[in-house]
Amino acid sequence: MTLVRTTARERMVLARDASRQIGLLGDDKKASLLRAIADAIEADAAAIVAANADDLARGERDGLAPGLLDRLRLDEARVGALAGAVRDAAALPDPVGRVLDERVIAGGVTLTKVSVPLGVVGSIYEARPNVTVDIAALALRSGNAVVLRGGTAAAASNAELVRVMREALAAEGVDPEAIQTLDDEGRDGARELMHARGLIDVLVPRGSAQLIETVVTESTVPVIETGAGVVHIFLDETARADWAADIAVNAKAQRPSVCNSVETILVHRDAAERLIPDVAAALAAAGVTIHGDETVGALAPGVVPATEADWATEYLTLDVAMKVVDDLDDALAHIRTYSTHHTESILTADEANAERFLAEVDSAVVMVNASTRFTDGGEFGFGAEVGISTQKLHARGPMGLPELTSTKWLARGAGQVRA
Structure with missing residues (x-):
């Protein structure tokens, strides 16, 4: 599947439209989507590793630090681990539709508080192609679309992974526009993502302290802050x-x-x-x-x-x-x-x-x-993680499926009016 050249905003609109379909998928369908993605990643492992080799060679020429090169690297074993993490996420309980509270208020109206998808999850991150798969898989499993900006250091790896995942969605009869990448837009894409209030429901930065600080201070989109690890x-x-x-x-x-x-x-x-x-x-x-x-x-x-x-x-x-x-x-x-x-x-x-x-x-x-x-989403039993949140609002620590949901109150009445 070839990505059609569109602007960053057009892609985010497509993700918003696709999120409505993803949000209505049932548990079994979302799980089967992730299993299809895992199978596709394994089937295309050679192409993914080859694309990653291009990124590594460019990173070495550009003097990328050894630690960043290690984060960037994908070999057959790491690609297999990516697929395994996606399957682990598929096996987790559906976080959507959980009943969190029930009560009957004055007049006999019944209230039920349930978990619902956030909608469209955005992420800006650096030199971490595994994040491309982790966040996309967790977003889909929790009924969300995703828009990714993964950085130039991993451009070839991310493009190949996004292609594989979008083709898997299409093969399953699900709108592939639910997974978008803005990597080709460079810094302009990151800025568009940070200012896409109304199209992006939450933005999760992962990377250096400088990147996280930039996203936190410049975004008009709500941000879940992941932190540097001193x-x-x-x-x-x-x-x-x-x-x-x-x-x-x-x-x-x-x-x-x-x-x-x-x-x-x-x-x-x-x-x-x-x-x-x-x-x-x-x-x-x-x-x-x-x-x-x-x-x-x-x-x-x-x-x-x-x-x-x-x-x-x-x-x-x-x-x-x-x-x-x-x-x-x-x-x-x-x-x-x-x-x-x-x-x-x-x-x-x-x-x-x-x-x-x-x-x-x-x-x-x-x-x-x-x-x-x-301290890791996989070790904590989340299958993968969106990031490790160091803030105190909504999510803290390794973020898995529940952290990618919000809540909705459902009120059921029988003609009541407020006194």
Whole structure:
């Protein structure tokens, strides 16, 4: 299927029109759509990987950072994982039509509050072709159309993925205009999307702090803010040494380019001599550079002296900041100052400290004795995620199907008038 050349606004109007059909589809049909998309992605995996190779080659020529190249990369295994995430979303319960409240008001009118699709979901994101599939699949499963602006770095990959998904919709007898891309419009397309009030019901940015800030401040469309991940782990006085090393390495080195990777490790002063040498050695063995304060530098070799900027840095590389704090209160104060309210974890055997940490840390996800890498829609059982919201309105944390719905009150009467 060839995309007809239209303006950004015309495509958004087409998405709005298609959203009416998508919003009326039943559970079984929406699930079958996603299974068809998953099958099509697998069937065209070679073409998708070839298009991605073009993006990677261009990114390397343009000096794209290693972390962004990793986010951009699609191989056979990652394409298979994309299809698997779509099938997982297909198997989830339909979020539309849930009865959220029922009551009978004065005069005998019956009220029912139900979940309904948002309508048209827009997203602006960078160098993440997996987001193209994740957001489209979740939008369709929740009865929404979607308009995507995925960035020039992934232009070839995104174009191929959008083509595959639109053809799958058409083959299922569903309007393919429910999936739109504005990638070819460049920055003008992003601006049109941010100002398409009345055509786009909600806009979800994913990417750098600068991109998110631009979308939040410039949009006239309602925005669900996803945030940068200045993520913390606090090693409390009673933290187990083996857990501390294993979790620190997993949280930093398994995939450093993602927003749930740890960026700052705080260590209780009374545990510094016990924990820092082994944790630092494990991180160094995984290729991680530690930016540490004076105490950390005295306890581990090869530490780069930390500056004030390090505490606020989302590295997205094999770098981590490490600081010794006096106690739990000091750790909480540091997190309040530098956190982006994404994910924080405490490693401790002290139940009271664990409960204090859970209660007092104001982040979307707060953990005890676990790697921050678990903050993920797939790990949370959502199949995929639209993003990880760090705001407090409507949605917070990994966003799945329910976060792409709104509500409607249904009133059923029998001739009543208000007294």
